[in-house]
Amino acid sequence: MSFVSIPFFVFFAVVLILQCLLRKPRARHVVLLAASYVFYGWWDWRFCGLMLFVTAIAYVTALAIERRRGDKAPLVIGVVAPLAALFVFKYANFFLDGFCALFRIQRASALRIILPVGISFYTFQSLSYTIDVYRGKLRACRDPVRFALYVSFFPQLVAGPIVKANEFMPQLDEDRRPTPARVSRGLTEFFFGAFKKAVLADNIAVFSDAVFGAVGAYGSATVALAVVAYALQIYFDFSGYSDMATGAARCLGYDLPVNFDLPYIARNVSEFWKRWHISLSSWLMQYLYIPLGGNRRGKVRTYVNLMVTMILGGLWHGADMSFVIWGLLHGAALCAHKAYSRRHPPKPGRWRRAAASALTVAWVTLLWVFFRAENMGHAMLILRRLFQFAPGVEQLSVWTIAGVALLAGGTFWCARGCRSQADGVHGRLPDLALGTFWGALGFTLLAGFTIILMYTGVSPFIYFQF
Template sequence: MLFNSLDFAFFFGVVCALYFALGQRWRWMLLLVASYVFYMQWNASYAFLILASTCVDYVAGRAMAAAESRRRQTGILLGSLGFNLGMLFTFKYWSFFHTSLAEGLGALGVSYAPPELNVLLPVGISFYTFQTLSYTIDIWRGELKPERHFGKFALFVTFFPQLIAGPIERAKHLLPQLDREVAFDFERVQSGLQLMGWGLFKKVVIADNLSVYVDAVYGNPQAHSGWTLGFATYAFAFQIYCDFSGYSDIAIGAAKVLGFDLMKNFERPYFSQSITEFWRRWHISLSSWLRDYLYISVGGNRRGRWKTYRNLMITMVLGGLWHGASWNFVIWGTLQGVMLAASRVTLPWRDKMSKRLGIPSLAVSGWRMLVTFHLVCLSWIFFRAATFDDAMVIIGRIAGVMPGPEGMTLTDYNLVYCLFLLPVQIVQERFGSARNWLAAQPILIRWGAYWAMLLGILLLGAEGSSNFIYFQF
């Protein structure tokens, strides 16, 4: 059941009607049932995985609180981590690990036949696994008391607006909201629906139309020139942003309609002036999770400069692997780690040089923004390319060191109005939310804009309902 489908519109409408008709006492139960119904539309048999993870971490949380020794608490935490990460490894990384092992041993002349495990990747497993892991780790750290109500904890794990692709919530933020009494508030509901509409517009009008061009070019990079591949790479940068931020807007907006506040997931990432700043603005719920539960756990920046760089590399390589079981994602994560370390190393020198040369601060900011954006686009090549060889072809053609067709191919892939709509999105991101401005306008202007957005979705949206990119993770 995709957010960009009529099925979800009907489902969400029914849930909202029942939610506000019921008393507060029964609402958690409605949302829990709705969340499982929502998830089971993807693959009903995998609902037991969420239930198993929920049961394990609920028991682990209560057991850690009751444990009399730190050693026992640590043992319980390790059991929880082992179960959840083991489940994630089995369903997501088993084939990648054994195939890579077989290839490595084969290079050494050792024959190894990897065991086959024909299973589908459960949708959302990377997201809800990280969400439950943060719960048990917070309890072990003494930062959170365990939830006593099993049903409400189960709802925290499965809350349908953010179940499939985040934002990855923290128990400290979401669990207390489940006990909050929510009255129907027209302004809040209108704001939530407005955010959902804007997210849907970004997804079906901008991202899905860009994907037609990007898929055609990246699907056969050997047939395209460096100019075409470069343009497709820029197009993908905006496709993935509008796709994922569009999903996040719909998720946050849907939760807002129901009276819940989810964490913000994007903050104008392509206006960042460094890779460090980019990761404070891009997929915030994941980057903050990696910082709080991985980077800090392996030492953070507490043990000297070189160990800080090592910890950055560990964090980003594993962050790349979180996105997918392939060497391209490992390379993508490695690039992020290298660029983060390089950004830290060179920042004092860059600041010193810009002051010594007397370059205006506005010019410095613009240049840094431009460089950061292009470094991010370079790394997106490994993220999007189907194979490492394809990525090398794309980079070689763009750099002009690998021969290929001449000229630039745009064909008729619905790019014309995307090129006009992208500046609208960029201006909206750069100068603040257009939604806040719109909310202050007279009702005729507001509703005129809403109808225009709806017509844009219906008339300009790509045909058919396509998956969000991050659903594959």
């Protein structure tokens, strides 16, 4: 069930009304849990079994960890079992292919395994919970309904943000319910995200998909524009989904963490990862980079840790060598920036900052080629075509130009407000209070333009596949 679909609007309206009507928090939790499984099972009911398995493992092992302090066995089971499920469903074919290629073995056929939607997201959530309980940062949850709701909460279930247990579970202890102010704010966020996804990302995707699908037929200028288009598409798609998830959760009474904070104004790759998919970056930092030793074990080890973290981060996105290369190149850029900034502390200056941002966004945009490509061969073909300056079909994409203009204008507007506010971009989203003239006008325009301009073909969220 996609957020931008008529079934979801009906489903969400029913859930929201039930949340308003039910008085007891326990009843609301049960309804939300049931709704989350219906939402997930809408794709394929068999997926629910896997989610239930991951939930049960995390629930039981966390209780065992707390009961048997010092015993690492429950932790190992709690970490290995969900990772094993993730490995089987997502990476089995990738590693089998690699193994066969290494030893020159002919594989009869690939394993026919369906990749369950959002498996990486809820696996990481359950892992963070198990590890936090082991570290003593969190008490194990004894209520299976509340814990299952944390893992399966439908607004963020299939494409994040990855919510850590200590961010979400305390909210379940409070008496949270929809209020007019929350619904008003949540709907604004939801339609803001829907505009980014259904209007900008999907219309841009028509162009970028066409070019990447037949890259050899297009001229270099158009391929370059398609690379820019994809950078826009993935930002509008993923941040749009995050906004919709945050908005839907807010309507229901819950707060999700900010996942994007003007990533394309970052002045270096390190800053980019503090602004892009923040929930994944912070997860990797807390549960991978720091346990590996972080930057506490010397220069060389720091660089190795960065590379390992980014390569695994790349692999998290998909089982293909192109994702590994994407992660590796980001890791290399992070190492290069760390080495450079040790010798050259940042200097003030508007133009210097603008040049650094331009360089960073150019690098990040170029690396999206590996992310978008179907495999390494496709990535190399795109890059060859890009720098070959060969003639071909040329197209000026109106939606890409509009996307660049809107993103530049929006980023400039938000960045100006940034100086005085510490919170993320969500803090600067205009609060369209529906009880005021300007609020109702703004909301009508936002929702109206989303409906009028939305792409109506089939276009799933990019991050659903992860």
